[in-house]
Amino acid sequence: MWRLGTSAADSFDRGMDDMNLLVVLKQVPDTDAQIRIKDGKLDTSGVKFVVNPYDEFAIEEALRIKEKRGEVKITLLTLGPKRAVEALKSGLALGADEAFHLVHETIDGSDPYLSAFVLAKAIQKLEADIILCGKQGIDYYCEQTGIILAELLNLPHVAVVTKLEISDDGKQVTAHREIDGGIEVVESPVPLVVTAQKGLNEPRYASLKGIMAVRTKKIEEWSLQSLGLTPDEISGQARVNYESVTTPPSKPPAKIIQGEARDAARELVKILIEEAKVI
């Protein structure tokens, strides 16, 4: 068994077949949310936030591993503002065991290196055999955090995973990942980082019992200072600069081509060739 940040002696008395799963998740604006920009940034007032859909696949996979193997502990970790605790509660309601919240009001995932750096600092204090992340956030679509995290922790990773199998001894995984034109079957030793893609599983809904149980579970808040990070160090890890975010001018509605199906289709072909020049 491998533990990040713990000595071999600490994990000595654990059973042979237990396993620690760490799910890194994020709260994002609901896709249906109307996006308003204020001073070059997302105006969050009135926006509904949800658990990033790809992270739901990661949580679900952890729950299934637990159901199959028994001796498994699922820990959730998020980096985000105060409100992000709701995402942790959702995961706990589904059946995760405990949760850690790295509270920071402005790190929002638009700089994946910075997020991964901070998350790696926290993960070094936790125990994990498999770190599960979503393949990307649906807010900034960077598709990087899990992979950078793996590099910073010096772990292998398998990204965009649609199938995950763990050997009986828990020491090795076989994963399917989506690539252009096919599926790659990848084998990796544990510990590792996995990023979840749609198709991995069908996420479940929380039961009433699960929701009730959240109150009894541990949610620990960590500040970045408690990880030994100063504001200067944090800004020193920033790699990109979002100079501005703007919403595009609204598009005029479609030009509707009138007439019977047959005539309209003919007219469309003409337009695509002569006016739009796309064929």
Place this chain on the structure above:
Amino acid sequence: MPGKILVVGEMKGDSLKKVTLELVSAANLIARDGGLEVDAVLVGDGSRKLASELAAYPVKTVYVAESESLKNYSSEGYSSVVSNLMKEISPYGVLFGQTPFGSDLASSISGKLGVGFVSDCTGLSNEGGKLVVTRPVFGGKASARVSFRNSSLCLMGIRPNVFAVAEKANGAKAAVKEISGETGQIRAKVREVLKEVGERIELTEVKIIVSGGRGMKGPENFPLLEGLAAALGGAVGASRAAVDAGWIDHSHQVGQTGKVVSPTLYIACGISGAVQHLVGMSSSKCIVAVNKDPDAPIFKFADYGIVGDLFEVLPVLKEELSKLIH
């Protein structure tokens, strides 16, 4: 702004992927203003052979690494090779395709070397030595202007189909240089690649997509889309509703939990235009919607629309196009 722009090329079977040539033109675009040199690197099986093909395009040097341990893609192996090259030639910017390969590789290198990576760039500019990229955020509902803090090295993932394919250079041929294929330890290893049946066209790369949604009614009607796509030299896409109903494989799904595509022409048939679908196709150059409901949200986003029954419209469309093309 010092030095070089490096293009990390991609191959498919025994040819260069189209995105590689798009990266070459994007690199030349930002190099032009700063008097920079454009180099390229190809890693993996067949790279030696394709290097001479790539050398005919406007690049100065093509680096190649082909070795037994690079036969299959691995993040660890490939990122070691490209990182080592980067340390050697110190490029200012490195361009990757925003593809499964480029996205995985660039993220690994970002973590390994501690450098910034901006993915899914749809615009690039060189503002007096400062690289600035634009990229869609919040599912295409907004656009961000992003620059790099540490301006000595930056990685960029370029969305396919946004930049034109580079033209061959006039007569000049780039130098081809072998580099070390030393990978170091590879822990996560590719055991095999399961190819999808048939020669599937990669959705993210085609110029024309004909997509179908719940309005297609059933799998038996998808040949309608295939016929139209074939007449246009394009590929078939789908909404999640069609995929979830089992009418077509998930690899065709366009949208938030599917693929992000940006073809020149996107024809949405029997698709209502839910935000999660729009996220995947809103940057298409021209969007056409065929829907029998005049109030379908897709008409707010499309450039052209036909309000009508797709079972009447699509056959005529195909007939008219076939006439033109053959």
